[in-house]
Amino acid sequence: MDAFETVIARIVEKGGMAVALGGMDTGKTTFVKMCAAVAMRVGKSVAILDTDVGQSTIGPPTTIGLRFLSSEADLEPESLARADAIYFVGDTTPQGHLLPQVVGTAKLAQQARESGAEIILVDTTGLIGGTLGQVLKFHKLEVLRPDIVVGFQRGGELEPILGIARRSLPVEVESLPVPESVRATNFDDRITNRQARLKEVFAPPVHRWKVKASVFLPQLPPDIDPASLDGMLVGMEDGKGVCIGIGILEYREESLRMISTVAEGAKALRLGSTRVTSEFLTTRVDLRELFVSD
Ligand SMILES: Nc1ncnc2c1ncn2[C@@H]1O[C@H](COP(=O)(O)OP(=O)(O)OP(=O)(O)O)[C@@H](O)[C@H]1O
Numbered sequence: 677m678d679a680f681e682t683v684i685a686r687i688v689e690k691g692g693m694a695v696a697l698g699g700m701d702t703g704k705t706t707f708v709k710m711c712a713a714v715a716m717r718v719g720k721s722v723a724i725l726d727t728d729v730g731q732s733t734i735g736p737p738t739t740i741g742l743r744f745l746s747s748e749a750d751l752e753p754e755s756l757a758r759a760d761a762i763y764f765v766g767d768t769t770p771q772g773h774l775l776p777q778v779v780g781t782a783k784l785a786q787q788a789r790e791s792g793a794e795i796i797l798v799d800t801t802g803l804i805g806g807t808l809g810q811v812l813k814f815h816k817l818e819v820l821r822p823d824i825v826v827g828f829q830r831g832g833e834l835e836p837i838l839g840i841a842r843r844s845l846p847v848e849v850e851s852l853p854v855p856e857s858v859r860a861t862n863f864d865d866r867i868t869n870r871q872a873r874l875k876e877v878f879a880p881p882v883h884r885w886k887v888k889a890s891v892f893l894p895q896l897p898p899d900i901d902p903a904s905l906d907g908m909l910v911g912m913e914d915g916k917g918v919c920i921g922i923g924i925l926e927y928r929e930e931s932l933r934m935i936s937t938v939a940e941g942a943k944a945l946r947l948g949s950t951r952v953t954s955e956f957l958t959t960r961v962d963l964r965e966l967f968v969s970d
Pocket residue numbers: 698699700701702703704705706707728731800801802855857858859860861
C-alpha cells in the first residue's frame with residue numbers, strides 16, 4: 677500500500693470526519709473523491725462537505741455545499757454538483773468573508789453529522805498562506821472538530837497550520853506529498869470553470885421576482901441607488917435559516933428584480949460581494965464601497 681492508500685484506509689476504518697487541507701492544486705478534491713469511493717465500496721454512508729467557494733464541486737461557486745452520496749456514480753461532476761444543502765458565502769474567495777465561511781462550514785457540518793453519515797469528508801479552499809490562511813484554517817478546524825486532518829504539501833508550506841492543529845486540537849494529523857502528476861490549473865481555467873458553473877445554475881427557464889428593498893441582509897442604506905445593485909449575486913433564504921438557492925439582482929425600468937431558477941420565493945436575501953455579468957463572469961464588489969453614498 678502506498679502512503680495515500682494507507683491514509684485512505686485509516687480514514688475509512690476510523691470513520692467520523694476527515695478534512696483535506698493544502699494550497700491550490702495539491703490534489704485535495706481528488707483525494708476526497710477517492711476516499712468517498714473507497715468508503716462506499718465497503719458499505720459506509722458518506723457525505724462530502726465542499727467548503728471551497730471558488731472551485732466548487734458541490735453547489736454553485738460562492739457557496740459551501742453538502743452532498744450525501746448514495747453511489748459512486750454520484751461522484752461524477754454533474755451529479756456531485758447537485759447539493760443537498762448550501763450556504764451562501766457571497767464571494768469566490770473566503771478572503772474578507774471569514775465569518776460566513778466559518779459559520780457556514782459549522783452549520784453544514786452539523787447537518788452532515790445529524791444525518792448520521794458514517795464518514796464526512798471535508799474539502800477546503802487553497803487559501804493556506806500567511807496569517808490569514810492560518811486564522812481561517814484554525815477556526816475552521818475548531819468548529820469542525822474533525823477526527824483526521826490530511827495535509828497535502830510540496831515543501832513545508834502547510835506546516836504552520838498542521839503544527840497548530842497538532843498542538844492545540846485533539847485530532848490525528850497526516851501529511852502527504854503532492855503527487856508529481858498533479859497538474860496546476862491556470863488562472864484562466866479557474867475563471868472559465870466558475871463561469872460555466874454559474875451559467876448552468878442560471879440555465880433557463882428562470883423565474884423573475886420583484887424585490888423589496890427591505891428584504892436584504894445586511895440592510896441597504898436608505899439612500900442607496902438601486903441601479904448599483906444590478907448584477908449582484910444574492911443568497912435566497914427561506915425564513916427558517918435555510919439557503920434555498922442563489923439569485924442575481926436585475927435593475928430594469930426603475931424596478932429591482934431577482935433572477936433565479938428556484939421556484940420558491942425567498943423571505944430574505946443575503947447580499948454577496950460578487951457582481952455577475954450577462955456572460956456569467958464575476959467581479960468582486962466591496963459592500964462598504966457600494967453602501968457609501970456620495
Ligand atoms: N493522486 C493524483 N494522481 C494524479 N493526478 C491527480 C492526483 N490528484 C489530483 N490529480 C490531478 O491534479 C489536478 C488538481 O487536482 P485537484 O483538483 O484534486 O486539486 P485541488 O487541491 O482540489 O485543487 P483546487 O485548489 O483547485 O481546489 C487535477 O487535474 C487532478 O486530476
